[in-house]
Amino acid sequence: EPEVTQTPSHQVTQMGQEVILRCVPISNHLYFYWYRQILGQKVEFLVSFYNNEISEKSEIFDDQFSVERPDGSNFTLKIRSTKLEDSAMYFCASSGDRGLPEAFFGQGTRLTVV
Amino acid sequence: KQEVTQIPAALSVPEGENLVLNCSFTDSAIYNLQWFRQDPGKGLTSLLLIQSSQREQTSGRLNASLDKSSGRSTLYIAASQPGDSATYLCAVPGYSTLTFGKGTMLLVSP
Numbered sequence: 001e002p003e004v005t006q007t008p009s010h011q012v013t014q015m016g017q018e019v020i021l022r023c024v025p026i027s028n029h030l031y032f033y034w035y036r037q038i039l040g041q042k043v044e045f046l047v048s049f050y051n052n053e054i055s056e057k058s059e060i061f062d063d064q065f066s067v068e069r070p071d072g073s074n075f076t077l078k079i080r081s082t083k084l085e086d087s088a089m090y091f092c093a094s095s096g097d098r099g100l101p102e103a104f105f106g107q108g109t110r111l112t113v114v
Numbered sequence: 115k116q117e118v119t120q121i122p123a124a125l126s127v128p129e130g131e132n133l134v135l136n137c138s139f140t141d142s143a144i145y146n147l148q149w150f151r152q153d154p155g156k157g158l159t160s161l162l163l164i165q166s167s168q169r170e171q172t173s174g175r176l177n178a179s180l181d182k183s184s185g186r187s188t189l190y191i192a193a194s195q196p197g198d199s200a201t202y203l204c205a206v207p208g209y210s211t212l213t214f215g216k217g218t219m220l221l222v223s224p
Contacts, residue, residue: 006157031210041216043158043203048210056210091157093212102148103205103212107157 002026006092006106013082013113021077021109023092032075033093033103034067036060043091049075082113116141118206120215127194128223135189135218137204142182149178149189150203152217158203162189194222 005024013019025032034046047057049067064080075094079086089110095103117140127133137147146165150158162178164171164187171178177190187204201219205212 033211035212043205043212043214045211045213050210056208058211089155093158102160102163104160105150105158110155 002104004092004094004104004106006090006109008109009107010110011112013111015084015113016081019079019082019111021079021090021092021111023075023077023106024073025075025092025094026104027073029094029096029104031055031095032067032069033095034077035091035093035105036088037091037108038085038088046077046090079111082111084113087111087113116206116208116213118204118213118215120202120204120218122218123216124219124221126221126223129194129196131194131222132190132192133194133220135191135202135220137187137189137215139185139187139206139213141206142185144182144206146207147178147180147187148205148207148212149176149187150205152201152203154201161202191220194220196222196224198222 007022032049035043037043045058047061048055066078068076089108091108092106093103119138121136148163149161162171164178164180175192180187199222201217203217205214
């Protein structure tokens with residue numbers, strides 16, 4: 001069964017460093033998303049991406065965040081200068097169409113900023 | 115702004131019980147509603163997607179219902195098993211987002 005794959009599963013970084021979280025969405029999907037979940041809190045939307053551009057972003061997704069689809073398969077989230085409060089589980093998701101069919105999520109990358 | 119609430123926050127039952135998890139949402143103009151399962155420290159596994167035109171959707175021992183007019187969905191789990199222990203999340207779509215509830219943490223004891 002097709003699945004969304006995320007790497008790495010766990011990343012530890014020092015405050016102020018840049019990190020790149022990687023995702024391989026399901027191959028025929030058109031919409032890609034990043035969500036995050038701070039420990040003990042709700043899953044929160046960060047950004048959606050379609051046709052090589054951001055279609056929607058939340059207030060959380062400020063200038064320190066960026067997304068890219070560098071080739072036909074990968075989808076990345078870059079955090080330019082990490083802060084302690086960026087520590088969270090980051091989930092990538094993909095869907096075949098906006099909002100209508102199922103969204104499929106990866107297993108997440110646990111980011112720990114020290 | 116869509117708000118999603120899940121009740122109860124936690125539930126502990128003995129194996130074999132039937133149980134109901136509740137989800138309510140404030141904006142009823144939704145296309146569908148999705149239920150997920152999350153194991154501790156793990157990702158989100160899609161359980162059921164119920165379209166706004168449907169009233170129910172079933173998968174094995176799981177049955178989800180949707181009442182858009184009242185802004186509610188329920189997830190019914192029949193004959194619960196210890197392997198069902200997890201957090202169950204409901205999520206409703208916006209323009210290109212999903213808004214999640216905080217989840218119901220279920221513990222099924224043998």
